Amino acid sequence: MQETIPFFDGHNDTILRLFDPRTDQRDAAKFFRETSEGHIDLPRARAAGMKGGFWALFAPSPEAGDMANADLSDLPPAITPDQADALSVTMRLAAGLLELERHSNGQFRIVRDMRELRSALESDVYAAIMHIEGAEMIGPDLDELYVLHQAGLRSLGPVWSRDNRFASGVPFRFPASPDTGPGLTDAGFRLVRACNELGIMIDLSHLNEKGFWDVARTTDAPLVATHSNAHAIAPSTRNLTDAQLETIRDSGGVVGLNYAVGFLAADGSRDPGLELEVMLRHTDHLLKFLGEDGVALGSDFDGATIPSAIGDVRGVQTLLQAMLEHGYGRELVGKIALENWLQLLERSWERSWVSG
Secondary structure (H helix, E strand, O other), X not given: OOOOOOEEEEEEOHHHHHOOOOOOOOOOHHHHOOOOOOOOOHHHHHHHOEEEEEEEEOOOOOOOOOHHHOOHHHOOOOOOOOHHHHHHHHHHHHHHHHHHHHOOOOOEEEOOOXXXXXXXXXXXXXXXXXXXXXXXXXXXXXXXXXXXXXXXXXXXXXXXXXOOOOOOEOOOOOOOOOOOOOOOOHHHHHHHHHHHHHOOEEEOOOEOHHHHHHHHHHOOOOOEEEEEOEOOXXXXXXXXXXXXXXXXXXXXXXXXXXXXXXXXXXXXXXXXXXOHHHHHHHHHHHHHHHOXXXXXXXXXXXXXXXXXXXXXXXXXXXXXXXXXXXOOOHHHHHHHHXXXXXXXHHHHHOOOOOOO
């Protein structure tokens, strides 16, 4: 009988699916029933060996359409929501995440430090990390950052793939370099320093190349891209160059393998029939530049088109088994699946001067 390998995931957009303000959807109970909707619900996650993950609070662009079928070679720049709208959406999604915790009968917990995270794992409770993807809801004085930190925020990506007051997001282009515009603004540098002080992990996944280097020379925390792939394999603007990967390695950081087919395929195609061998090619490349302690999983579940061979959260074991068959030892697969995220979070969170 095939072993179920426990895993932790670097990115999902499930809370937006459950509490989407564009459709006025609000259904916490759905998460606790096994369904065929989306990629994750709690019964499927538990059956799949998913122990937890980063839960993204994301305010969609006003004109956001069907990104899964968009032509990435000619996609217009995303419109940035204004602060009031982004804050309203963020509050709705954060409240939704807290609602899941309240209604879970103790089976779902928002974790804020390593003690809580390890306690959840030891007691077989799903561990959710509150993450922001695009900081449009935060004003230049950063007041909202401090409030959200008290609510449980422990991971933040300054941008999605659009510009805001903090930095320039990398647009969706293929083939293209991630060097697409200016880097951090003055407010962006302040945001990075404040996240360092609070122990909020900084996610570089949607940041352009100049912004990446600005963060790298400003932060004193490990560099992290929760859901990104290798630009040398698939030259999407969303993927990381070898120089970026080396810098992440040297910082003690981690990259989560993104399952989105458009960031995996060497030709940029969006075909869900993409073979798992392509994901292994990216993983090989990431391991070459990051080492065995620097590669993890970052699915982008409920936010992207993923390979049919995975399908939903239950298919992660198929990917992990493919890694074993590819020649990765059980210890290495265990690191990629779970331990590398745990070690990274310990390095990121425990270095802060702010308690809890």
